[in-house]
Amino acid sequence: MLTFEQKLAIIESFPELKRNDVSLGRVNFHYEESVMDKKNVVYHLHPNGNGFVFGYYIDGVETDDRGMVNIRDFSEEDIKAIVRDAIDSLSQPDQETWVNDEGHTLALVFDFDLWNIYAGDMLDGTFPTYSAATDYLEQEGFKRQ
Numbered sequence: 309m310l311t312f313e314q315k316l317a318i319i320e321s322f323p324e325l326k327r328n329d330v331s332l333g334r335v336n337f338h339y340e341e342s343v344m345d346k347k348n349v350v351y352h353l354h355p356n357g358n359g360f361v362f363g364y365y366i367d368g369v370e371t372d373d374r375g376m377v378n379i380r381d382f383s384e385e386d387i388k389a390i391v392r393d394a395i396d397s398l399s400q401p402d403q404e405t406w407v408n409d410e411g412h413t414l415a416l417v418f419d420f421d422l423w424n425i426y427a428g429d430m431l432d433g434t435f436p437t438y439s440a441a442t443d444y445l446e447q448e449g450f451k452r453q
Contacts, residue, residue, distance in 0.1 A: 309381055312355045318387050319350055324395060342398040343418055345438045349394045351376060361390045365397035406450040414450060416441055 316335065319325065325337040330352070337350035346362060353359035357380055364375030371377055379387055404416045415426045423441035425432040435441035
């Protein structure tokens with residue numbers, strides 16, 4: 309297992325991340341240029357070696373209920389890869405497909421600083437934040453595909 313200092317050095321090598329020291333010696337790293345509501349890429353990197361990376365939007369990554377991946381036992385290469393993927397997932401205008409139990413499909417698209425929901429080519433709704441848009445979709449019985 310890499311030490312806290314080693315993990316810190318790896319994460320600090322990403323110039324787009326801003327360090328934020330929090331309680332108990334833990335460190336968070338924010339990506340201020342995120343197009344999503346989420347800005348925290350690394351959460352509670354702890355002197356004991358534990359820490360989390362936001363992986364909710366990364367395909368093929370298992371996350372906890374907060375969308376986080378525990379990096380306690382990750383290698384240097386694995387940490388570099390997941391941090392890069394996390395930054396990339398928060399920096400690109402996103403498009404997601406949402407489907408309900410009846411098979412109806414809606415597209416959630418980030419466009420011009422707003423989150424738009426489309427049914428085919430027709431605009432169904434516009435929301436100021438990702439969270440507001442996904443809350444609406446979930447209330448309407450849609451699930452992210």
